[in-house]
Amino acid sequence: MNWDLLATYVARAVALLTAIPVHESAHAWASDKLGDPTAKRYGRLSLNPLRHFDFLGALCMIFVGFGWAKPVPIAAATNFRHPRRDMALSAAAGPASNLLLAFLCMIFYKLVYYLAPGTQGWIFVSAVLFQMVWTNITLAVFNLMPVPPLDGSRIATVFLPRGAYFGLMRYERYIMVGLFAVLMLGWLDTPLRVATNFVWNLLVSATGFIEAILRAVL
Numbered sequence: 001m002n003w004d005l006l007a008t009y010v011a012r013a014v015a016l017l018t019a020i021p022v023h024e025s026a027h028a029w030a031s032d033k034l035g036d037p038t039a040k041r042y043g044r045l046s047l048n049p050l051r052h053f054d055f056l057g058a059l060c061m062i063f064v065g066f067g068w069a070k071p072v073p074i075a076a077a078t079n080f081r082h083p084r085r086d087m088a089l090s091a092a093a094g095p096a097s098n099l100l101l102a103f104l105c106m107i108f109y110k111l112v113y114y115l116a117p118g119t120q121g122w123i124f125v126s127a128v129l130f131q132m133v134w135t136n137i138t139l140a141v142f143n144l145m146p147v148p149p150l151d152g153s154r155i156a157t158v159f160l161p162r163g164a165y166f167g168l169m170r171y172e173r174y175i176m177v178g179l180f181a182v183l184m185l186g187w188l189d190t191p192l193r194v195a196t197n198f199v200w201n202l203l204v205s206a207t208g209f210i211e212a213i214l215r216a217v218l
Helices: 005-016 019-033 055-063 083-115 120-142 153-158 162-170 171-185 190-205 208-217
Strands: none
Touching: 005 019, 019 083, 019 120, 055 162, 083 120, 083 153, 083 190, 083 208, 120 190, 162 171, 171 208, 190 208
16 A cells, blocks of 8 residues: 555645635634634634535546635625735634644644654555645645735735726636646646745744654653
């Protein structure tokens, strides 16, 4: 059996139950704190995966490596005091939650790597944690791309003239189809891998205290 491949699929499935619900509920939480309770009223301020489930997005997440959930409803123009700024903050909350999860998974990965016995079961757990870190980083990096309808586009629009912002949003659906095609063709594989590796190395450094503690204790 290919344990690494199985670990990849298990990690992606676990990501559906953890990373994506946390990502979407982070959007809902941030928008609620900024004055828009729309997502909360629709039940999206929840870690229940079924609240955010999109069947096709879930399948793509497991078998392709990228996917999506149901969009979080936000009434920015009606409820935000500063619509563009607050929309950007709400958008940034999603990738930030994935980076936090990646940080926590990296801690557990290092603890298992250094402390767990080298049995097949623990090796598999270590592989799943490794993939969980990678999956969460990938989700964060992917969503931070400044391309509609990704979160990065909501953040980038803060720096665009108002007319350019609404002009870009008018073509959001077509841009999304183009983005999906580019992903399927693999044209973004290299830049996404470079960015993901960069964030991975940052997290390795940020969790360096684990090795320091283990050296002092063991």
